[in-house]
Amino acid sequence: MAWAWKTSAIENTRFEIKYTPYFSSIGPVSTACPTYDPRATRIWVKIECDYTRRILVKAITKRQSRLCGVKNQKDASILWADYEDLDFDRVLASGGKIKANSYLVRKGLARKAQLAYHLRKYMAKRPRSILHGAIPETLVIETWEAFEEGMSFGALGATFDGNLTATLSLRDRLDWCLRDARERIARSPGSTWILKPSVTNKGAEITVLKDYQSMRDIVRTWPDVREWVLQAYIVTPLLYRRRKFHLRCYVLAVGNLSVYVWRQxxxxxxxxxxxxxxxxxxxxxxxxxxxxxxxxxxxPAVEDCVFSLDDLVDDLRTKQHLSLEQAGGIVSDIRGGIENVTGELFKALHGERTVFAPVPQCFELLGLDFLVSMDHTSSNESGLPVLTPQVHLLEVNPGPDFKQTGPRLKSVIEGLVEATLDVAVLEDGEISKDLALVYQSLHPENGEVGMRLLEG
Structure with a gap:
């Protein structure tokens, strides 16, 4: 399902190109014949999602004097494809001449357990980091030893071999693996927790619970999931139309390393x-x-669940009886908090190259999810309570599912993709006003341009 432009016969010094988008079922999306410039950057596109692919093709077509689509990945200097279709051997061996729309190593962002571990390590050395208020308390749970009969593990200070492991019940093995979580839940009776697989898809298996028994039952129900995170649940989130919500913020990471927040x-x-x-x-x-x-x-439709952060202004005015200026100030503070936390997040992960290795010849779009709670403890000069928003980072999603945005707010994704082409692909210096630079490495040239894949 790659998308391509095919060249026609050459006459003297004039070049023309007819292109046919390569789709398996939907057919061509345009019949235009753009002028071909031999200096144009060649881009290869292979995106499974029809929603995303159409947006990308449209954005490239608008830049047809500078971007030329090609059929073969080997003919392109820009690869924009789903992660599994990218030839990272070729990208990393190109000395920076070929770019791809994903980093090879980013499991420190994608896996919730890895993210929790590295953020905890970062925060332990920086007691004043803003991440302390933005990251919910998180415990990492591993259940490999519970479901693998032949594995040895320690319990009650002793080490047990595979033969004894086989004599223990699944319940006993699970209790051993979950002992830290059980003790933490017991210390806060009545508290609410949220249990998530370290790697999840579309919110599957995520459960809100209050007791250890419920947690153990869920883990036992999903034996193929061997790594979980248990997080303190924020029970007083800010609501929209009396419904809970989270904020999806798209982030563009470029090279090694500049990070932008898409402010829509x-x-x-x-x-x-x-x-x-x-x-x-x-x-x-x-x-x-x-x-x-x-x-x-x-x-019945995505549109019933998807809104813009700016829509929150009217709801705050109605539900909280705020003025337009006050409600707008809260939304502005939320957006600023997201930008600050995102910058600190990438600062924390930038040095962890075994789990996040940004390189100059790659860029990536990620979806960051945030929850908002309101702090009523502060007051103004008159002694009246002031609503202060606190943003909480929930997770990071490489390869976000753009189609969940739906048609009504499709322009948000269209603008994001166009800004990404301008900043990360064409590098022409035109940065959208909706892109906020939140982190930039002082030494971007120190990326491992010669990084390569190893056999085995």
């Missing part, structure tokens, strides 16, 4: 009104759009 932030809601005490309806708590649309009975 999405607000993604639950389908039902929020009740912190009612855990029976998990859709009120887990706001992933795909899960809401697939599982919810009250959300």
């Amino acid at each position: 932030i999405l607000l993604l809601t639950s389908t039902v009104e929020y009740d912190s005490e009612d855990l029976c309806n998990q859709l009120a708590h887990v706001t992933n759009t795909a899960r809401q649309v697939e599982d919810g009975e009250m959300c």
